[in-house]
Amino acid sequence: MTDDEEFGFLAPEEANAPGDEWEEIDVSDTDADRIARSRDREFSQFRERLTDADQFKVEQSVFDDATFAAIYKLVQDGHVDAFGGPISTGKEANVYEALASDDGVDRDVAIKIYRINASNFQQMREYLEGDPRFEGIGSDKKKVVLAWTQKEFANLRRAEQAGVRVPRPIAVERNVLVMELVGLVEERARRLAEVDVENPETAYEVVREYMRRLHAAGLVHGDLSEYNMIIHDGELVVIDLGQAVTVHHPNAEEFLRRDCRNVAAFFGRQGIDTDDSELYEFVTVVEPEPGGTPDGPDA
Secondary structure (H helix, E strand, C coil): CCCHHHHCCCCCCCCCCCCHHHHHCCCCCCHHHHHHHHCCHHHHHHHHHHHHCHHHHHHCCCCCHHHHHHHHHHHHCCCCCEEEEEEEECCCEEEEEEEEEECCEEEEEEEEEECCCCCCCHHHHHHHCCCHHHCCCCCCHHHHHHHHHHHHHHHHHHHHHCCCCCCCEEEEECCEEEEECCCCHHHCCEEHHHCCCCCHHHHHHHHHHHHHHHHHCCEECCCCCCCCEEEECCEEEECCCCCCEECCCCCHHHHHHHHHHHHHHHHHHCCCCCCHHHHHHHHCCCCCCCCCCCCCCCC
């Protein structure tokens, strides 16, 4: 990071009214559930090939038939052509490298598979309770996981439309999310906490502008820090938007103020004169508008 042009801003696109995306979350049975129940020969053969692959052998007791059916549906729909190895594994989700074709051009994608049987969402409860998108779901783990996956897809799409650089969301099916792979596995993008920030002034300006764009689009990241931003090819990319909440969430202001404290503290350690209260004022200076842009709907 050596010059001001390394962190170019994206052009915001027109977004829907802030917070309306919860209406899109549907936790009823999907095509994947129906495929898993029918267990036709083609799907059974696909599942057998997948479970025999080295990267999935340890997952046979974790991923249910409907999860494999979701992967099958994404392959059938052309969103995935071939699987690679795991990028990361965790208590709630595994992320795999995969290959997809776009107009005949191969591209790398990331496939995030949320575990239904093994997931422990107790630490995520504060992000779920009070979010209008989760009304009526209760404590049903399957419904929570399906809604959480769709929420992450909706958050990524809204952030991208608002001009925030995030992994581009591609498709979602049940508990499986397909998105842009930022950086190849062997040349992985580095978290902001892992790099020597050569131009912290510019990086800070980009981060606070992205925070403002998110808020203008009706979203609060909710866990923003140097560990949830990565650098790749001179771009600063915001990641881990699964827990992001709408401005309607009863804890949205608390989460935003925490984000501001985290960001201000990190850049303060980089020698930048920062203040979390001033950052909060900058981020919230414009009320969320249907256009979802920092300058309002008509910008």
